[in-house]
């Protein structure tokens with residue numbers, strides 16, 4: 001995911017690749033479209049796959065979206081003093097083109113990000129502070145870290161430029177049946193390897209110093225993923241791109257994209273927990289029975305295609321797969337717990353070395369891996385709707401702070417960070433993969449016509465990656481259904497899309 005409003009790396013300019021947009025082809029005559037499709041989960045992955053499936057298969061296909069909790073999933077807000085604030089996925093990169101498209105399609109607005117300075121706290125002092133002066137910031141990074149800073153920019157730029165090829169491939173209808181194939185088509189073996197090695201390893205290799213990694217890179221990774229050392233290079237590059245500052249969010253809340261897309265597709269939202277998926281065969285045709293539990297008890301329905309748009313780990317999140325031979329294997333790995341606390345209160349600026357609260361200049365505090373630190377990052381946040389008269393509070397006034405930590409904050413810890421507070425709202429997330437817990441990338445295709453969207457999170461976890469995975473799964477389902485195998489796992493796509501223009 002992308003770090004929120006961290007402007008330390010001001011210069012990471014990324015070259016946008018021209019993206020071709022094409023109308024998706026209509027279903028070929030003779031191929032009966034599927035009758036019913038089920039999507040499990042109504043987060044950004046589930047709602048965008050519903051949209052893309054309808055775009056490809058057409059409006060006659062019945063789409064059922066199962067959601068056990070709330071539409072939006074990890075995109076959610078809390079209310080403080082009648083205003084809502086993002087507590088899950090918060091920031092979107094300006095080059096996240098699927099998210100940009102959704103917002104345009106739904107008539108939603110970008111929410112401007114109010115300027116606020118960031119700094120990196122090491123537990124005793126600030127290791128790096130942003131100033132009002134752009135040139136001074138550059139000078140400081142240069143002075144402290146020399147060439148490392150420049151090399152980092154070049155590295156992130158190169159990864160982003162290659163990553164953006166995916167939009168072109170998808171606009172031409174190409175899909176991938178495995179994450180390794182998808183990554184390979186974008187950046188060759190290097191990209192595949194970047195999911196297997198740590199970001200630190202990759203950065204050291206391009207000549208970035210250990211000191212720069214420990215003092216700057218670690219802080220950005222901790223703010224993005226609540227973990228630093230084991231984050232793989234690919235996921236790391238995505239969150240470092242987010243540190244450049246070109247970030248936005250959706251006015252009214254990012255989860256409006258999910259509810260908006262579901263409304264647009266007119267999908268049936270079924271408020272139920274999916275407990276099992278069983279495979280059936282009849283007259284050489286495969287179909288699935290989705291078993292669920294809701295307030296009224298248990299039920300089930302049959303489908304031609306099923307997309308699982310929720311993480312499957314920890315014993316497959318209690319969804320059992322029945323009648324599969326061979327059985328669907330367990331997916332290794334665990335998810336990382338991140339606790340989001342939204343606090344309305346007065347910052348204890350003394351803790352950060354500013355005895356006079358009026359002089360505290362930062363709106364965003366990142367941290368290094370220091371053992372004394374009990375939080376990963378904290379931000380002075382703005383509501384999801386900001387009027388033209390909105391201004392940030394003076395540092396000595398009560399404000400809304402969002403603190404990310406690995407454990408719920410103890411009372412003593414809250415009292416260390418805040419002189420006093422009016423309210424605290426705590427959300428515990430199974431936030432993103434614990435990247436140290438598994439190196440293997442899970443499959444996208446679990447069986448014919450049964451897809452696993454969230455395997456993508458093991459490459460990198462963010463709203464845009466979920467949307468990229470959703471478009472891939474929709475194209476894959478469509479291409480397989482129509483036996484258009486030319487459009488699946490094609491090699492040398494860079495060349496092909498050029499000549500297809």
Ligand SMILES: Cc1cc2nc3c(=O)[nH]c(=O)nc-3n(C[C@H](O)[C@H](O)[C@H](O)COP(=O)(O)OP(=O)(O)OC[C@H]3O[C@@H](n4cnc5c(N)ncnc54)[C@H](O)[C@@H]3O)c2cc1C
Pocket residue numbers: 001002003004040041042043044045046066067068069070071072073074075087088089090091092272273274275309310311317319338340429430431432454461462463464466
């Ligand atoms: C604290 C935090 C900060 C983040 N910050 C950012 C950020 O700044 N930028 C960014 O791009 N990303 C960020 N992310 C990551 C981003 O939020 C996620 O990658 C993205 O929202 C995942 O969407 P999803 O649809 O794949 O999964 P989810 O949002 O988890 O959706 C899955 C849905 O499936 C439902 N479900 C699960 N099991 C079942 C079942 N058996 N039956 C029925 N329904 C089921 C769940 O209730 C859930 O609603 C952040 C995440 C967290 C936790």
Ligand SMILES: *[C@@H]1O[C@H](CO)[C@@H](O)[C@H](O)[C@H]1NC(C)=O
Pocket residue numbers: 189190193
């Ligand atoms: C990727 O990793 C494999 C195995 O570790 C290695 O043989 C190969 O050289 C690497 N390729 C690149 C381009 O880094």
Ligand SMILES: *[C@@H]1O[C@H](CO)[C@@H](O)[C@H](O)[C@H]1NC(C)=O
Pocket residue numbers: 108109251252384385
């Ligand atoms: C917040 O913004 C959304 C999206 O623009 C809008 O629909 C909603 O009415 C706004 N809410 C308030 C309280 O202004």
Ligand SMILES: *[C@@H]1O[C@H](CO)[C@@H](O)[C@H](O)[C@H]1NC(C)=O
Pocket residue numbers: 314317318
């Ligand atoms: C699975 O079910 C058990 C028992 O009901 C529950 O404690 C656990 O949290 C569930 N796991 C997930 C990932 O939903």
Ligand SMILES: *[C@@H]1O[C@H](CO)[C@@H](O)[C@H](O)[C@H]1NC(C)=O
Pocket residue numbers: 315318319320
């Ligand atoms: C995994 O979950 C399924 C479905 O809830 C259950 O039947 C099975 O016993 C669980 N297995 C383990 C090893 O916990």
Ligand SMILES: *[C@@H]1O[C@H](CO)[C@@H](O)[C@H](O)[C@H]1NC(C)=O
Pocket residue numbers: 348350351352415416417418419420
């Ligand atoms: C604020 O921070 C200082 C310095 O760490 C600490 O001594 C004090 O107990 C903290 N809490 C309050 C309420 O001042």
